Amino acid sequence: MKTVIETAINNICTELGFGEEVFFTVEHPSDLAHGDYACNVAMVLSKRVGKSPIEIAEQFLSGLDGQIEYVEKIVIAGPGFLNFYLARDFFAKEIDRINSIGKDWGKNDSWVGKRVLFEYTSPNLFKPLHIGNLVGNIIGESLSRLFEYGGAEVKRFNYPSDIGLTVAKGVWGLRKTGGNPSDILALGEAYRVGNEAYEAEAEEAEEIKSINKALYENTDPELTSLREQGIATSKASLGDILKKLGTSFDHEICESMVSEPGAKLVKAHNGDVFKESDGAIVYEGDKVGLHTRVFISSKGIPTYEAKDIGHFKLKNELEPDWDLSVIVTGSEQTEYFKVVYAVIRELFTEFKNRELEHVPTGFLTLTTGKMSSRKGNVLTGESLLEEMEVAAKEKSNNARTGNLEELAEEVAVAALKYQILKHGIGSNIIFDKEKALSFEGDSGPYLQYTNARINSALEKAKQNEITGSIKDLPAEIYRIEKLVYQFAEVVEEALAERAPHKVATFLTQLASEFNSFYAQEKIADKEDQSAPYKVALAKAVSLTLINGLWVLGIKAPERM
RNA sequence: GCCCUCAUAGUUUAAUGGAUAAAACGAGAGGCUUCUAUCCUUUUGAUGUGGGUUCGAUUCCUACUGAGGGCACCA
Numbered sequence: 001m002k003t004v005i006e007t008a009i010n011n012i013c014t015e016l017g018f019g020e021e022v023f024f025t026v027e028h029p030s031d032l033a034h035g036d037y038a039c040n041v042a043m044v045l046s047k048r049v050g051k052s053p054i055e056i057a058e059q060f061l062s063g064l065d066g067q068i069e070y071v072e073k074i075v076i077a078g079p080g081f082l083n084f085y086l087a088r089d090f091f092a093k094e095i096d097r098i099n100s101i102g103k104d105w106g107k108n109d110s111w112v113g114k115r116v117l118f119e120y121t122s123p124n125l126f127k128p129l130h131i132g133n134l135v136g137n138i139i140g141e142s143l144s145r146l147f148e149y150g151g152a153e154v155k156r157f158n159y160p161s162d163i164g165l166t167v168a169k170g171v172w173g174l175r176k177t178g179g180n181p182s183d184i185l186a187l188g189e190a191y192r193v194g195n196e197a198y199e200a201e202a203e204e205a206e207e208i209k210s211i212n213k214a215l216y217e218n219t220d221p222e223l224t225s226l227r228e229q230g231i232a233t234s235k236a237s238l239g240d241i242l243k244k245l246g247t248s249f250d251h252e253i254c255e256s257m258v259s260e261p262g263a264k265l266v267k268a269h270n271g272d273v274f275k276e277s278d279g280a281i282v283y284e285g286d287k288v289g290l291h292t293r294v295f296i297s298s299k300g301i302p303t304y305e306a307k308d309i310g311h312f313k314l315k316n317e318l319e320p321d322w323d324l325s326v327i328v329t330g331s332e333q334t335e336y337f338k339v340v341y342a343v344i345r346e347l348f349t350e351f352k353n354r355e356l357e358h359v360p361t362g363f364l365t366l367t368t369g370k371m372s373s374r375k376g377n378v379l380t381g382e383s384l385l386e387e388m389e390v391a392a393k394e395k396s397n398n399a400r401t402g403n404l405e406e407l408a409e410e411v412a413v414a415a416l417k418y419q420i421l422k423h424g425i426g427s428n429i430i431f432d433k434e435k436a437l438s439f440e441g442d443s444g445p446y447l448q449y450t451n452a453r454i455n456s457a458l459e460k461a462k463q464n465e466i467t468g469s470i471k472d473l474p475a476e477i478y479r480i481e482k483l484v485y486q487f488a489e490v491v492e493e494a495l496a497e498r499a500p501h502k503v504a505t506f507l508t509q510l511a512s513e514f515n516s517f518y519a520q521e522k523i524a525d526k527e528d529q530s531a532p533y534k535v536a537l538a539k540a541v542s543l544t545l546i547n548g549l550w551v552l553g554i555k556a557p558e559r560m
Numbered sequence: 561g562c563c564c565u566c567a568u569a570g571u572u573u574a575a576u577g578g579a580u581a582a583a584a585c586g587a588g589a590g591g592c593u594u595c596u597a598u599c600c601u602u603u604u605g606a607u608g609u610g611g612g613u614u615c616g617a618u619u620c621c622u623a624c625u626g627a628g629g630g631c632a633c634c635a
Contacts, residue, residue, distance in 0.1 A: 335563080
């Protein structure tokens with residue numbers, strides 16, 4: 001529809017002799033009262049032509065009026081906008097189209113035939129899942145799904161850290177506390193103890209460092225065994241939480257696997273890409289507008305930078321065929337990834353036509369203040385989810401579902417994910433626990449509830465033997481109809497801009513509009529001639545909610 | 561010191577350079593004998609400061625103020 005209007009306007013431009021280089025836009029006005037599409041062409045031309053926008057708009061109006069199918073009327077408004085109002089039939093056809101597409105409603109083909117690698121979550125094993133990991137997972141998963149909605153084949157990568165100081169702290173803590181390495185709680189406690197000791201006592205810190213070295217070099221079977229047991233426990237627990245969150249990775253590359261290939265590559269290019277400096281091997285980023293970073297330390301140990309190079313190599317061995325590779329991390333690594341990607345481009349010249357992208361996510365802080373282990377207000381991913389599940393269960397006491405456990409989990413995940421995905425992904429998130437736990441208003445459960453409500457209305461329709469149809473149209477065009485068909489455009493835009501929050505915002509607007517409709521109109525009324533149309537409309541809204549929630553990584557329970 | 565983000569109602573967030581800046585929470589007033597009140601209706605209230613570009617600026621440029629992050633062997 002948009003392109004139809006654009007072409008029509010372009011034709012008039014040529015007809016009126018304004019030439020072809022006119023940069024106007026056709027878009028949905030933010031206020032539905034301003035029509036279904038609005039165009040600013042008259043304002044853009046005003047200065048060039050030396051006439052008032054209104055005058056120009058009138059010229060367009062006389063050229064366009066009655067010429068475009070499904071455009072019922074065109075009105076000049078405000079400073080010179082052309083507002084297009086679509087005909088009743090258009091919306092009915094859209095409702096019909098949505099219902100016939102069904103499961104695939106909202107998809108686009110902007111990435112068809114492309115393969116995309118997505119890396120996110122990146123947890124530290126041996127340590128409870130941090131809120132930041134949760135944020136990364138939620139955003140990464142949603143972006144992956146957006147790409148899938150664009151037709152891309154997405155491969156998901158997890159890059160857990162299974163070696164290094166964190167693990168050493170945990171192993172040290174296990175020895176100190178005598179905790180059972182198969183118990184995830186004992187593991188968390190061991191890490192806490194180890195971390196505290198590392199920060200407080202110089203002597204213990206040295207001990208932990210030597211454990212770290214022994215683990216790297218695999219010289220002490222007892223330590224290695226503790227590490228392996230702890231990692232297995234950690235991974236199992238991680239698997240549970242990932243399942244709840246709805247992520248399933250295609251590949252897992254652990255940190256311990258990448259040091260060697262990374263170091264090898266760096267050393268092989270010492271002299272061309274890299275340079276020795278103070279005994280370390282560095283990449284001189286300052287020479288290309290970045291900053292210099294160490295890839296192999298003066299002690300000969302590969303740093304995180306070198307590991308990321310090895311990591312990239314392994315990734316390519318697992319998935320050699322791709323067009324875009326995305327890594328989602330906290331925004332503190334923005335500058336870091338500029339350097340690493342610059343190095344990768346120099347090292348892997350055969351990939352110069354492929355795209356590398358780093359998506360930075362914001363930090364999550366609590367409204368109760370900054371988190372710090374000293375203040376004791378650390379919130380782990382697990383504990384946050386648990387708290388939300390408890391709240392969800394309380395709230396769902398009267399739910400009309402057999403499986404309360406499952407519902408509470410789905411509601412809790414929805415609340416958490418929505419709270420994070422309603423923001424632009426790069427901005428810092430201030431997490432209001434109370435609000436997230438309330439499940440009211442602008443929230444994931446609100447969207448789920450709206451869908452559950454629709455289901456119940458549809459059930460009633462079934463009982464009354466009303467089936468959806470667009471034969472008998474109500475005279476009025478409901479506001480909800482003017483919104484629901486825009487979903488596919490929103491998804492495509494959200495994908496192009498890496499902005500899942502656009503989907504979240506749209507769904508909330510849609511749900512709110514539907515709830516107003518629901519309060520005013522009876523959907524499944526036997527006496528109502530328009531009931532079949534309302535049923536078809538409700539179905540289309542439900543489909544949109546379900547598909548939109550899927551993109552956000554949120555489940556849509558049938559009953560609540 | 562240098563570099564990068566960011567600054568919108570009391571609070572948490574929206575707004576490809578467009579129209580009267582949109583919601584939610586909070587506070588006030590209403591609404592279930594009806595297809596689910598995790599809902600709806602309604603009142604209240606905001607673009608950090610000074611310049612600039614533009615027909616038109618929350619959006620772009622610039623200075624300032626404030627917050628967060630990064631800047632060589634941590635991850």
